[in-house]
Amino acid sequence: xxxxxxxxxxxxxxxxxxxxxxxxxxxxxxxxxxxxxxxxxxxxxxxxxxxxxxxxxxxxxxxxxxxxxxxxxxxxxxxxxxxxxxxxxxxxxxxxxxxxxxxxxxxxxxxxxxxxxxxxxxxxxxxxxxxxxxxxxxx
Ligand code: DQA
Numbered sequence: 001x002x003x004x005x006x007x008x009x010x011x012x013x014x015x016x017x018x019x020x021x022x023x024x025x026x027x028x029x030x031x032x033x034x035x036x037x038x039x040x041x042x043x044x045x046x047x048x049x050x051x052x053x054x055x056x057x058x059x060x061x062x063x064x065x066x067x068x069x070x071x072x073x074x075x076x077x078x079x080x081x082x083x084x085x086x087x088x089x090x091x092x093x094x095x096x097x098x099x100x101x102x103x104x105x106x107x108x109x110x111x112x113x114x115x116x117x118x119x120x121x122x123x124x125x126x127x128x129x130x131x132x133x134x135x136x137x138x139x
Contacts, residue, residue: 002065003136007047008073021099030126055085062089067136071096076111083112094132097122
């Protein structure tokens with residue numbers, strides 16, 4: 001099974017960025033652990049700070065992989081292009097947020113992506129990615 005993780009802007013700074021909200025662990029370390037725990041899964045990881053690059057990656061992977069776990073970060077709240085890319089592909093997409101976006105500023109309470117995702121995991125820290133992967137493994 002092929003699963004891709006796509007992270008949006010500023011998530012390359014995990015471990016350094018607003019650690020009270022996003023924690024102290026960097027994503028590369030977390031991803032290495034996830035990959036070894038789920039070694040039966042062909043798991044890939046892509047991060048970009050650019051909206052168009054994320055759209056292109058969704059288009060590229062969306063007809064190849066069995067599932068996509070996406071944290072569009074700030075683009076969740078602004079990007080109709082990312083939403084449209086998700087609606088255009090075959091692979092099911094799970095939306096993950098590290099923080100609880102419903103318990104934060106009002107502008108984070110709405111995501112354009114949620115309506116086209118199979119589900120949303122928000123507020124469970126990096127564990128959200130593990131739970132999303134578990135979901136795809138048991139489908
Ligand atoms: C985030 C929440 C977004 O509102 C924010 O812009 C992010 C990260 C999260 O994982 O909690 O960059 O997607």
